[in-house]
Amino acid sequence: MMLNGALFLLACAAARAAASAGDGPLLNGNFEYSPNRSQMNGTRVTGASAIPYWKVTGFVEYIESGARQGGMVLTVPEGRHAVQLGAGSSIRQQLSVTRGKYYSITFSAARTCAQSERLKVSVVPGDDDVADELPIQTVYTSSGWDSYSWAFKAKQGVVSFIIHHGDDHEEDPACGPIVDCVAMRALNPPRATHNNMLVNGDFEEGPYITPGSPWGVLVPPMDEDDTSPLPGWMVMSYSKVVKYIDSAHFRVPHGARAVELVAGVEVALVQEVATVPGSSCRLQFSVGDAANGCVASPMRVQVATARGSKSVPYNSKGTGGYARDALDFTPDGNSTRVVFYSAGYHTTSDGSGTLCGPVVDDVSLVCVSRPHARRLLR
Numbered sequence: 001m002m003l004n005g006a007l008f009l010l011a012c013a014a015a016r017a018a019a020s021a022g023d024g025p026l027l028n029g030n031f032e033y034s035p036n037r038s039q040m041n042g043t044r045v046t047g048a049s050a051i052p053y054w055k056v057t058g059f060v061e062y063i064e065s066g067a068r069q070g071g072m073v074l075t076v077p078e079g080r081h082a083v084q085l086g087a088g089s090s091i092r093q094q095l096s097v098t099r100g101k102y103y104s105i106t107f108s109a110a111r112t113c114a115q116s117e118r119l120k121v122s123v124v125p126g127d128d129d130v131a132d133e134l135p136i137q138t139v140y141t142s143s144g145w146d147s148y149s150w151a152f153k154a155k156q157g158v159v160s161f162i163i164h165h166g167d168d169h170e171e172d173p174a175c176g177p178i179v180d181c182v183a184m185r186a187l188n189p190p191r192a193t194h195n196n197m198l199v200n201g202d203f204e205e206g207p208y209i210t211p212g213s214p215w216g217v218l219v220p221p222m223d224e225d226d227t228s229p230l231p232g233w234m235v236m237s238y239s240k241v242v243k244y245i246d247s248a249h250f251r252v253p254h255g256a257r258a259v260e261l262v263a264g265v266e267v268a269l270v271q272e273v274a275t276v277p278g279s280s281c282r283l284q285f286s287v288g289d290a291a292n293g294c295v296a297s298p299m300r301v302q303v304a305t306a307r308g309s310k311s312v313p314y315n316s317k318g319t320g321g322y323a324r325d326a327l328d329f330t331p332d333g334n335s336t337r338v339v340f341y342s343a344g345y346h347t348t349s350d351g352s353g354t355l356c357g358p359v360v361d362d363v364s365l366v367c368v369s370r371p372h373a374r375r376l377l378r
């Protein structure tokens with residue numbers, strides 16, 4: 001825990017410098033600027049604007065690392081302070097953005113006592129002003145802290161970003177999730193080209209990863225019309241995620257970013273692409289491991305379209321590496337869904353129980369019309 005704390009302190013400090021460039025923590029996004037004691041009762045924040053740059057509603061506590069709560073020592077591995085969101089409470093901050101642009105938000109959260117918690121994130125004004133729910137259920141790191149991502153399209157130049165803890169059942173307010181290190185990154189979604197009909201097939205564009213953060217960023221499940229923090233891609237699941245990883249802390253097959261499929265068959269990474277019925281298509285991709293001790297012989301990635309699927313084995317020693325593979329198919333419709341998922345469940349070999357899985361990267365799709373294909377073959 002101490003080690004993780006030290007790591008994250010560095011991570012937050014490093015990130016602050018990046019904020020001036022537009023990408024990085026929100027103002028007081030790591031909650032290190034404390035509320036005035038006169039606007040607190042014990043740990044509870046009583047003034048709506050007590051935490052600099054934030055507005056709070058409901059039962060919000062300002063958490064200090066090592067503090068005691070209900071006989072339990074609170075560990076705040078990220079920095080020295082964080083906020084705990086009681087049932088029905090929220091925190092919000094106004095953001096200056098560019099209308100029409102896409103933004104991703106990254107923040108860290110830890111569960112406290114409840115088995116399953118959901119945080120609602122939204123911007124106002126936003127699409128229908130309906131909040132998206134992020135399941136804070138499965139823990140994906142050994143520290144108990146996970147970084148989550150989310151994204152939105154800016155409808156105005158100034159929006160309010162809100163994290164709200166669902167007003168579920170009669171929960172003990174001391175049991176809400178703890179939130180820390182809230183950051184933002186403008187997304188610049190790449191376009192499909194004739195060399196690759198998929199958008200962002202190399203996963204180089206995605207949510208903010210705090211420099212120095214060793215855990216990657218979780219991309220939660222989304223609805224089809226949601227804005228994805230991983231442009232071009234949808235994460236389809238009831239409550240599970242994929243992990244977005246960087247080459248600074250993991251081995252990635254190509255470029256600086258990739259996706260680790262950490263939740264077996266319960267989550268699929270999906271992209272829908274316009275295709276010409278009857279054309280000849282080749283989907284190429286890399287399958288590997290992140291050098292995070294995920295040992296399995298083999299791991300299997302399932303690759304599927306409506307017109308064909310393939311189980312791709314990869315023997316992982318957990319030390320990094322990858323193999324290229326391909327799937328040929330002939331689309332029968334104007335659009336084709338390309339789907340990747342892990343056929344198995346894996347945990348790292350260090351005994352921490354950390355979920356892990358195969359890495360997918362460098363995905364490309366090229367289709368040629370049949371007459372053209374015949375000409376190429378002659």
Ligand SMILES: *[C@@H]1O[C@H](CO)[C@@H](O)[C@H](O)[C@H]1NC(C)=O
Binds near residue numbers: 036037038
């Ligand atoms: C805290 O609040 C008290 C009472 O409102 C005020 O006198 C004091 O100046 C404030 N301190 C800071 C550091 O803002």
Ligand SMILES: *[C@@H]1O[C@H](CO)[C@@H](O)[C@H](O)[C@H]1NC(C)=O
Binds near residue numbers: 041042
């Ligand atoms: C602080 O909270 C305690 C316990 O909930 C309550 O009894 C007390 O009246 C509160 N103090 C103030 C100044 O609101």
Ligand SMILES: *[C@@H]1O[C@H](CO)[C@@H](O)[C@H](O)[C@H]1NC(C)=O
Binds near residue numbers: 334
């Ligand atoms: C494909 O698009 C064409 C032209 O837009 C349309 O006529 C046809 O019905 C579509 N086919 C399918 C299977 O959606």
